[in-house]
Amino acid sequence: MESSLPDLEAILLVGGQGTRLRPLTLGTPKPLLPTAGVPFLAHQLARARSFGVRRIVFATSYKASMFEPVFGDGAALGLELVYMTEEEPLGTGGAIRNAAQGLTAGPADPVLVLNGDILSGHDIGDQVRRHVAREAAVTLHLTEVDDPTRFGCVPTDDEDRVTAFLEKTPTPVTNRINAGCYVFTRSVIDTIPAGEVVSVERQTFPGLIASGELVLGYPDRTYWLDVGTPAAFVRGSRDLVLGRLASPALPGPAGEFLTLPGARVSAEAKVTGGTAVGARAVVEAGASVAGSVLGDDCVIGEGASVTDSVVGRGAHVRSGTVLRDAVIGDRAVVGPGNELLAGSRVWPGVELPECAVRFSSDV
Template identity: 65%
Template sequence: MDAVMLVGGQGTRLRPLTMSAPKPMLPVAGVPVTAHMLARARDAGIDRVVLATSYRAEVFEEYFGDGSAHGLQLEYVTETEPMGTGGAIRNVAERLHGGPGDPVVIFNGDILAGLDIQALVARHTGTGAAVTLHLTRVVDPRAFGVVPVDDDGRVTAFLEKTPDPPTNLINAGCYVFRRSVIDTIPTGRPVSVERETFPGLLAAGTAVMGYPDDTYWLDLGTPAAFVQGSRDLVTGRMASPALPGPVGDCLVLPGAVVAADAKIGGGATVGAGAWVGAGAAIDGAVLFDGAVVEAGAVVRDSVIGRDAVIGSGVALDGVVIGDGVRIERGNELRSGARVFPGVVLSAGAVRFSSDRT
């Protein structure tokens, strides 16, 4: 079965982390989020995936190659201009092998989901739908476009953000298309499946089905969600066959050096070649490869970029530190602060910050 993974987004909400890599290639619990979702696709019986790339397209093929090491056949199609979700799907149509009536699974590459992909496909083929959408329930749907369905599961509307939504079901970013529907998406211009393709199918009376699902789902688009997703993978709340180690209270990758009295927990990840000094505490944080946390520093719910250095006694809570940053001793940053690559914070320069540096 063919699948398409949409991995072309720049991930501006995750800057500065995405200045050196696309969001779907950032390491979440030790490997790119794309690797987690490709492994789930493989285990669901999908054998061939076309990656629809754009921003920093080369890093995907450098990491995954032809896919054989991951039990898949992978191909890559690079979008030179942003064409929207529908345009990106249409752009890979010539690489799909299935016939007009065959199902094609479409994934957003920056979402973690525990969805039963086989059940979604079975729902699609069993109802004869043109498109079937994975739908998830959220506590407060006012921040999302919602997707109401009737008693038979047929989608009745696609509604933009509203103060009084009629349902808490939202589009979860995974679909099954009948191949022939992909071929009808216009070429040569941006197309949104959410605003054009799906509403157009409804207007034409074509069957679009919903698959409501209550399993794990998380959009990794913000730093807080990125940390949460990594933590959930490490602790096993979200299962992944691509997790590079056992489920537990922390994940320490090969080559990392952790002092005997350092405290690592809360689902934290310590990347390959990282170094954690004596008396340091890493709680729920993500340390990318080569990051250094010196003696006595405390890092909570934060992301520390590659080769960044966190000095002795530094306190970080809920912040994002870019690649190669150096934060000298005595600094304290909290509550959404972001430090961009190349910055050096001298000793004691910041006691508290929620700004970008």
Template identity: 55%
Template sequence: MKVDAVILVGGQGTRLRPLTLFAPKPMLPTAGVPFLEHMLSRIREAGIVHVVLGTSYKASVFSDYFGDGSRLGLDIEYVVETEALGTGGGIRNVADKLRYDTVMVFNGDVVSGVDLCALYATHVANNADVTLHLVKVADPRAFGCVATGAKGEVLEFLEKTEDPPTNQINAGCYVFKREVLLAIPPDRVVSVERETFPNLLKAGAPVFGYVEESYWLDLGTPAAFVKGSADLVRGFAPTAALPGPVGDSLILPGAHVAKTALVFGGTTLGRDVTVGDEAVVEESVVFEGAQIDTGARVVRSIVGAGATIGAGAHVCDAVIGDRALIGAGCELRAGIRVWPGVEIPASGIRFSA
């Protein structure tokens, strides 16, 4: 497919701190590999080879890991955004790297099951200036909605409202004609959602939606990150980059799980993780070198690299930073976040938000 893929990965991932203090959000271990690798695997499956990463925050982490992309069968280039330019500005900022007349743009923090070939075919069939991937959701109130007509033409972009007239939301994936992308003003902040797309509609340009109901999840929050990783492990979300078979857990080489421990619910255990006797790890992501001691329970949580969850401790819906120590018998629940290196003594204190 002669299409450029542009992936916007410049955000600081503040909603996922402290995990993103040392790594960009798309590079966090997700179902065994950096999340971005799952997205790249889907792009390669669709027959797209040339990828441009629009980076900013900790930009070198991407190039250090992926290099020129040849390991993945891709040709990857990088553009660093020195100051925040918004979604439209970020897209325009990579224009010099484009090779083809059609550009597929992705937000770098979305797990999606969209058929990229069908999305492209819809764009071509309609001779569209822009085609948006739109997904139907059960509760669209937290999202901007996009209304479409009988032929899929976009009629209106709607802000968040308590009574949305449609359940179709912008899924963060677009197909542009290159000439339309080049018309975005350079070197300034531009929002495609609030400026580029509405202006195209006002000008009568052909803007279409590709509407479907496949898997879709924005990984922006800890709860969504955990769910997305678990869904990739269990095969609910598509990927060609899972480093192991689909199943109830993914245990990477070097990890050790005691015979009496339970690890399930789509949990990923990173390399050299240790899970002790009678411990339970459910629907969680445990980064490399972490230790879950005897009788501890970790549920819907993220445990950072080298962190320790002490004997009998309970960690539920929490984020534990790298090298943190949660003492024996502690209980952390309801959105608690422990910063890297912090030690909570084995005092039996219970923490809740």
């Protein structure tokens, strides 16, 4: 049972450009991409609220003006939302310091910091309580991965004290990595230089460790996913729809597929594997869709096959086309008989004629 943490405040880092997810992020910030039927952040916000978080400061930068129209003041979510914008990107530490202007927490209070591109099933409440009990400067959620070279490698001692922070090292000493959820003591945030570009991974955390401050690890082996690539984004949506990670924001029961209002799936189509079918989207007879994300108003034509792919808003995948591990941008048209595999990406508004390609990485 998730336990409440009254009056806990959080900072949500949502300033990144999401370049690895292009073309999906050309017009929409990564945290707002539709994921299992709702904007990605809706899952994070609902989960934070379930642990007692009631006030969240958004640290925005890229397309900053798009967040408030989606979430407003947070009242509909049972939250108070505040928006702080970096005029120039300030790095992770600079973003946290800038967003701290919107906090009301006192110097000794814990402040939760969440990255806006992570899905996690760990116990936030337990992480915060452990931070407070140990009187740590910062407590880092840690998880284990098969390839730690792509992440911040975080060795700890027998009492979970972090002994080093090795950002993207080619020779990791452990497979335990920074999972992107932190609990800071508010006074520690205030030591980050204001208005400067600062990396918590390369500067703040190593500096605290070197000065003898307690940087605590919170190791955990529950569900965790960085949704920074198209394949991971599709997997995250799929896992939420299938119920592999529970989310209070899921707009329907978990199952093989999720349909939003106005969607039409032919009785002669097959939709499986945690597919999310957007509002007013159409899946025609004979089509097969597995483990994919279908945007609002898109059309999957008769006999088309779509697997582990994203089809953007208003896009049209015509009859007989095969998509596998592909990204189709908003309003793009893929003519009949095409075959796009293994990381293919079609930019928004592009029209591919009939049988134009059997494979393309970028069109």
